Amino acid sequence: MKGSAAVLTGVLVLTLLRATAFAPAPRTGEWSVAASLDRPRAYATALALPTGKIAVFGGFDQDDPNVTNPTTELIDPATALVTRLADRVPGRLHQTATMTPSGRVVVAGGVLWAGKGFGSTDRVDVFLPYPGRWIPGQRMVQARSDHGATILADGRVLATGGNFNERPLASTEIYDPVLDEWRLAAPLREPRIRFSIAPLPDGRVIVAGGLDGKGLPTKTTEIYDPRADRWTKGADLSVARVDHATVVLPDGDVLFIGGQYGASGTAERYDHRTGELAYAGTLMSPRLAEQAVLLPDGRVLVVGGSIEKPGRQDYLPFNDAEVWDPRTNAWSAFPAPSMPRAMGKLVATPFGVYLISGIGTERAPQRTIEKLTYK
Secondary structure (H helix, E strand, C coil): CCCCCCCCCCCCCCCCCCCCCCCCCCCCCCEEEEEEEEEEECCCCCECCCCEEEEEEEEEEECCCCEEEEEEEEEEEECCCEEEECCCCCECCCCEECCCCCCCCCEEECCCCCCCEEEEEEEEEEECCCCCCECCCCCCCCEEEECCCCCCCCEEEECCCEEEEEEEECCEEECCCCEEEEEECCCCCCCCEEEEEEECCCCCCEEECEEECCEECCCCCCEEECCCCCCEEEECCCCCCCCEEECCCCCEEEEECCCHHCCCEEEEEEECCCCEEEEECCCCCEEEEEEECCCCCCCEEEEEEHHHHHHCCHHHHHHHHEEEEECCCEEEEEECCCCCCCCCCEEEEEEEEEECCCCHHHHEEEEEEEEEEEE
């Protein structure tokens, strides 16, 4: 990782969705301030639990003496109440968090604050949602951060790529949550960091974009077949993408949205049946480091991120929102939240969409939680 300003890993249409049955849902919504975290935190992880609550953990505040946040907070979407758990784990960022079939959350790698800087870790912590507590997991084979992880069809967790401090990695390892055991798997064809990763319906996994071993944005993709333990070259993205958003669609295709430089105003969709990528509309507002989530009706909501413009040297967070409709393959305006933020987390629940964490202007960590109520 290149200092505390490094960013998280970030995040295609051949045809329109084929005979996909979308759930009926309101076409618009209204944002409101629902609650606040106990402390501001940037680069936090937030995900929906099988209990119905949202877990928030990790992240940092550069103005906090402890720098990183060791606490876990639970948001109840039904009431918007936020509670802080007594159980603590060392605060970190740039880790991965993967939900297993049993509902356990495997948090792997990332960077820990070492007094004068951050360093990659091999630490693994497992969150048990029903008792609401953490237990240690077996450490990774390779300490890594800014990597990618996803669940495999058999319930194991695939972790690949990333950094060991500032050294890009191609290595891959797989975690068995039943045995609490990591083992090495076939490495990526090339090192990469800050890429996107997604499972495919046939059990394979796609990784896309990011930075290559020389630190340059890449448009390459790779496909992992766990049955053969082999990575193969996939179709190239239309443009190199870093700090982009990724959403798995209801039919198993994967939508890649925005990113740095020339990718910022574009979107494309990976067709898992053909292995090809195609145009998925032009964004109304070019952006990188944005938040994206699948809505109940099959559309994709994108919120905020950083404005991409010539000469940009840092994030320029804004609050603009828009949606992609697979039936028209086009983007349109959507009500925006009140606060600008990049690198936040959007979590969809039956009670609406929650916008959590992120960085605001001048890289200020965010505390306020906003909620989108469907209308």
